[in-house]
Amino acid sequence: MKRREFIQQTSASAALVTVGGFGLTSFASGEKYKKITILHTNDVHSHIDPFGPDDGRNPNQGGVARRASLIDSIRKENPHTLLLDAGDIFQGTPYFNYYGGELEFKLMSKLKYDAATIGNHDFDNGLEGLFAQMPHAEFDFISANYDFSNTVMDGLVKPYKIFNKNGIKIGVFGMGIKLEGLVDKKMYKETEYLDPVEMSQEMTRILKEDEKCDLIICLSHIGYYYKNSPDHISDLVLAAKTKDIDLIIGGHTHTFLPKPTVVKNSLGNNMLVNQVGCFGLNLGKIDFYFDKNKNITSEGVSITV
């Protein structure tokens, strides 16, 4: 990879030499490449303290204060970083039972999360319970397929959000799981669930064609993949049925992956699906490198995982 970059940079300089002074202004002041870092968590489930040394499964792992220092050091290395959460922030330790999610949202705000989507457990104290904690969240909630129009959450959740980092336009949209049969109706009330594939197509149309985003991310809580019902909507199914999504950050299934999954979208192009287990045990980190190389379309995007 390094070698290829070198060769391409060399040929770019050669081109410059050929055309003389042209383009010098555009290249001399600018960077050779731009790097965007996407950090992500999912299904943290109120795990604020690390697991103790005697824990049977995850000894000495997790902990928000440790995650904070890790994120801090990554941001120092690359300020052009987004921090995202794929839902199920609530439920799992007594912190949630005592404070109803207040501490979770306050800590995520302190860690400067940029956006989160809504998981099924985020309805565990009902729409009113989620609504009550919204003042503590200094980050955006995004969901393209939950229609909250007829609920107290109306206007508090956007379908997508566009971030501008170092001149790169990043569109992030949210995707939630079907609530019927999973969450008590009295908890989600008139929240309407819309089809993930249809809404993703709508989102990518807006973000790619109208908004001209350079990078499109789906923040999903629909689950990685359902082996026993492979046609059931999941991140892998959604990836294969849509186009123009560069990364799906998933949740719900508490899936630990040895590395992000490379999936072919509906156009046969490679994209990534990732999920980092649960309980804040891991932080996902995906770096996107952009350059101005002219041969890009013929070469495609190289993915190193």
Add this chain to the structure above:
Amino acid sequence: MKLQHLFITIIALTFFNCKQDTWQLKRIQGEQININDTLQADAEIEAFIKPYREHVNKDLDSVLSYAVATYSKSDGEFNTAIGNLFADAVYEQSNPVFFKRTGKNIDMVLLNHGGIRAIISKGPVTSRTGFEIMPFENSIVVVGIKGSQINDMTNYLSKAKRAHPIAKLHLVLDVDYNVKEADISGEAIDTTRTYYVATNDYLYSGGDHMTFFQPEESLHILDYKIRNALIDYFKQTDTIKPVIDNRFIKLKN
């Protein structure tokens, strides 16, 4: 020669005009970073969490009751001391709520053996004990079902061969696991009568293959979590000393 030079220049101009502001995705690199004790905890975040942690821990660890022995869900075949405690506590805590709302009494309780998630250790019993034995958020529901469905239930229990916690129901299996005796508060089950069974929302919805709750005649959602019922029971009970009894047994011959 000159013409050719100009031609190249025009191409170059066109190229740079179109492309100079277009950054293209070239390379993606992904990794996962484990959060563990090799990372230094952020002092400011740690200080922010501290008062919350102290309050939760103080409340969780305040002593509510005392257990005279250690109780485990594996210490009995068809009924266990801890299971009986679960079922009896749910009855005692939810019957006043149900009676106040409906003027009727709960006839029996059925929970599931798998729902007991930890032991109760000998010594102080705290709210933390409640969170350990019942980490889930399941709530108590009272389901009105016909006696014929109670028979389906006893049939299920005879085949399940597990110490599913029950209260007020008395069930005796013969040596071949057939239902030999079944009564509720000492009276034989009347197939046409309506019985009010307290259980949790998970089982009502068919969890653990308990398909006999539906269709129900009536459903009463008490908005009372099983865990909270247990914690309230601990608060009201000075000494925890449940026993294995005769509520659900199998005859040896």
